[in-house]
Structures are given as C-alpha cells and as structure tokens.
Amino acid sequence: MDSDFFEIKIEEPGFIKEDLDEEQYEAVKKSDGKSLIIAGPGSGKTRVITYKIAYLLYSGISPENILLVTFTRAASKEMIKRVKNVTNINIDSMTAGTFHHVCNMILRKYAARIGYKNNFTILDYEDSKDLMKIARNEYKENFSDDRELPKESVVLKIISFASNSLKSLRESIMEVSPYLIEHENAIEDMWVKYNELKRDINAMDYDDILVNTAMLLSTNKDVLNNIASRYKYVLVDEFQDTNKIQLDIIEALSSVHKNLIAVGDDAQSIYSFRGARFENVQDFINDDKTKLFKIQTNYRSTPEIVELVNEMIPEKSVPKRLKSIRKEYMKPTIIETFDDMEQCDAVAQLIENKFDEGINADEIAVLYRSHSLSMTLQQKLDSKRISYRLLSGKRFIETAHIKDILAFLKIVQNPLDKISWMRILKLFPGVGTKTASNIFNKIFSGYQEGTALENIIEKVIPAKHKNIIKIIKNIYLIKNNNPYDIIKFVFDEFYAGYSGLNFKDSKSRNMDIERFMDIAANYKTLEAFLEEMTLSENIEIKNGEKDQKEDQVTLTTVHGAKGLEWKVVIIISVNPGDFPNGMALKEKKIEEEERLFYVAITRAKNELYILKQTTGAVNPYMRNSFLIYKKENDFIQRIDKNYVEILKLRYS
C-alpha cells in the first residue's frame, strides 16, 4: 500500500482527505500551536509528516519558513523526496536535517558569539576519546592520586550524559556509573581540562554542538529572534528520543511563532543512554496548551503480528491498542536452537528457504541487540555465499584508513586541530607521540602568531623528515578548497605507499579510499564535505564495481533498525543477558530493553521469527549469570504462547 501511495499528486489542499485515514487527516489538518502526534509503529508517520508539509505549502507557507528535524539524515532526505513527489513544489529552501545538522548550521554562522572560530572541527567519538586521554594524563601528572582513575571512555559517557540531560555531574555519575562517585572531583577536573583542550584547538564534540547552540540562543536574544522569526513551523520527528537540551533548542527555535509539532511514539524510546527522555512526551501531554492526536491503525504488519505487538506494549507508555487492517497470514514463530552455531545454521537455512519462496534478499532482515552477536552469523553467511549489508558495527568513516585521509582534510580546514595533526604525523616512519607533539606545538604557536602555514612548515619540522615537509607544504599550497584534489594528492604522493607497507589488506582499503575520493568529487567545498562526513550516518561502501545493494539481506542492531521495515524479520539471540542486554539488566534498565524488543518485533510486515538458545546467553560475559534463570528477564517466557508457533530445532 505504501509504495503506490506516494504516486498520488495533490493538486489542491482539499484533495488530501482521500489519501489519509480519519486519524491521519485530523493530525495533518488540525495540528498547530503546540501539538503532539502519537503515532504507533507502522501507522504511516512518514505519510503524516509528508502531508503536513504539503498542507502547509498549500496554505501559503513558504518552504523557507519550515524547519524539519529528523532523527537521521536519511529520514529527512526521504521525506523531502516524498514531499517533492506529492506536491511538485521545489522545497530546497526548507531547513531539514538532524539536530546536529541544524545546530551546526547555526553555529557556523555565529561561532564568534561563543568564542569559537567558524572553521571549528567536529570531533567524533574516537577523537573525543583521544582528547580525554590527554586530559586524563594531565590530571594524573598534576595530582598524586594513587587510586585507579576511571577510564576516559567512562568519563566521556558521564559528561556526555550530563550535557545532554542538563543534570549535575553528581546526578549523572549516580545515573551512569554510581560506583565512581568517589572519583567525583577527579572526573570534574578532567571535564574542565577536556573543555579547555577543545577550546584551544577550536573543536567541538557531538555534545558541544547541542550545548553550544543552546547557550548561544539563550545568551544572545538578537540571534534567537533572528532565527526563530524565520521558522513559522517547527516539525520534530522521533520526539520520544529527544533529550532535555534538544527540547530546549526546539522550544527556542519555535518561540516566536509558537508552532511546534512533535511526532513520536513513547513506546519506542530507546536512547536513554544519550539522555533521551520519553518523559518529554508525557510532559507535552500534561501541558494544557498541547493538542494531542493519536494514530493507532497499523498498516505495516499482519493481524497475527499486531496481536503479539499489543501484548508486548511496554507498560510505562501511553495506553494504546493497535489495529491491523491487513489480511491474516501466519503467526510469529519462536525457534529454539541449542547454541549459537545452531542458531546460525537455522538462520541461514531460513533465509535460503525464503529465497526459494521467491522473497527478495532486501525484504529480509536479521536483528540483534548488540553488534557482537552477529559475528558468527556473518561467518556463516560468508561461507554460504549469502550476501548481506551491515548497518551496525564500525561506520565507514571510522575505519583507520579513512580517518587517516580525513585528518589531512581536517588540518586544512582547521590548522589548530591537534588530534588530526598527531594522527598524520605519526603515520610517518620515525615519528612517535613525542616528536609529533613537539612539531604540533611549534605549528600551534607559529599559526597563533598569524604566519601562513606553508611558510612555517620548513622551520618547525626537523629537516630529516623531508617527506613530511613536502606533503604538508603541498596540501596547504593546493588550497583551492576542493576535497577531491587534496585526497588525490595525499593518496598518490603518500598514502598508497603507506597503505601497502602497513596493511595486509591494503588492496581493499585502497579501494575504499578511491570510493571516498568519488564521494568527495560531489562536493564543491571542503566545509560541505567534512560536515556531511562527520555528521551523517552510514556512508555506504559499495563492494568494488558491482552494486549489489538490491540483493542483500540486512543485518543490523535493533537501534539501527529504527524506522525501517521488512517483509521477513528474524530476531536472534533473545536470551537473558544477550537481549535484554546483560549490562542493562545489571543497571536495572529492563524497561528500555522492553521498548527495544517492541521496536524489534514491530519492524516485521509479514513474517516474524524470534530465536533463542537452550544453552542460554551467547555473550560469554553473561554465561552462568543468575539473570538467566529469572523469568522476568526472559522475553520469550513472557510471551503468551497462544500468539506464536514454537519450533524446536535439533541438529546432530
């Protein structure tokens, strides 16, 4: 139904009604001011937002007066495409993207107001970890603290939670890792140091993008008014996953015209570790000014699946009961296997059976709680030559070789970017942490004095490192701001050789870089390219020349499956300790695991398979844990067996 739906072209606003059901129509037509649309899974949420935008356009609102905030870049692109399809109106002047895209856009313009230069670098998670490591070492040197200091990743997790939820450091420690409360002072010192380091090198991490935007808007009324008066309508998708600071930002951006329309499903809130609070939904409902709309018809799944879904609606969510409009098909199936190996056999077998039935690979997905649970399955599929695409795991731009190349671009954009300088310098033989740091310090002070970099390179890098001088000097001389040229130069003159010497799989890595070059060729400016690379998810890597995207089974974490759907969904390792995750159980966060399971089962259109093992958790860390035997931690035991078929598989 969904696919042909968007072929319909609206000629005038009154026509909309025939394309939407009663609930959807109400939501499109009557939402304004402060509105909340609670849209259950598969209820045509995308359709409602699409038609809402179309409706606004036909009501005379100009696209540039609309702000659309989505959870992923892909979602906003998809919606823009659909609006264009439906209306034939050019909406390029509409602002659309994730919170980070929108905030980045604002910050690039007003960076000076908060003491940044507008060519600031965006640090990804690994960069942040490197920087925090420096902060941690400095703390260690300055204080004689003989206790074991918390690891930088934990400190980052705590301060990230504090930034996103606007809670105090103490509260955040208690929430994230209570046993670290004795280190409160040390963590605070590291946080301060880390923030200083970021300022020094003109860099922001993912949290700063939000925190600094909120600060900019709250301390500069003229900026706030300037931006907020532009946006007559602010639409926010996946509202249940917004955190406190994001809520503050959208409230600020809609503060002039006061049209804030939020769409979401509190039962699908799965990002509490990032400070997301599904209570945002509840708070909205409790506000008398809010208009509330519920859409509960489910267009996606069969009645059998919807029945199970209704059983598994997380307790602490807004009460709702979904209705399926589809024909009956088959009950969800629980498959019990002995261990991980047998599970993989069963999944491979199942996928092959579906192929035989004529189902396309891109209509099949395997979902799991954590990436590591997919490792043995990947091997199995490789050996069976079943081709798959991975949505979980390391992102393309997080692989070492792509990060190396990116570092060269980043020092062109922001010559103060210490993290990238260190990374680049250490690639050259004979340069370790110490030498790299010495060189960077000289570059830093030289640049601060205002000298052009191409003129100081020779003075600050020891003459014996001829190659470094040549490469660096040249990338600063290219200076035409074209990312393709810089990558090509770095690759041809240096990295191809480096790759051959240092990577066993240099061939495939070089192919990645060539692909990266192709992507870069589509961007006119370095800034635009770097923004897209650091803020957008999932840059797809094509395997060589053959683009087999159409014929691939999808493997992803449940988080990665958010907003997606497939005819056949296979959820693996639903064992206490695996899914629900052991860490989450230890931290007593079972409710979020329930919501995750809810998200997982609602991805299926026709067929749903849930796999478990008699040996218990696959995750070795959870083996023999008492958690395994607790009924309330076992999702399968919770399921009323009337709603499912049970299949016990035994292989010899």
Added chain:
DNA sequence: CTCTATGAAGTTTTT
C-alpha cells in the same frame, strides 16, 4: 625516542 612482542583485560546501544 620509536617500534615490536607479549600478555592482559574487557566487552551495549550512537549523532
């Protein structure tokens, strides 16, 4: 100072 070998340890979800 850099680089390599060795052993140890820690495993969630991501813009």
Added chain:
DNA sequence: CTTCATAGAG
C-alpha cells in the same frame, strides 16, 4: 577477538 599497557631492543 579485539584493544591496551608495558618492557626491552634498536
């Protein structure tokens, strides 16, 4: 199966 820390050789 990784990454991470450390020791010792170059």
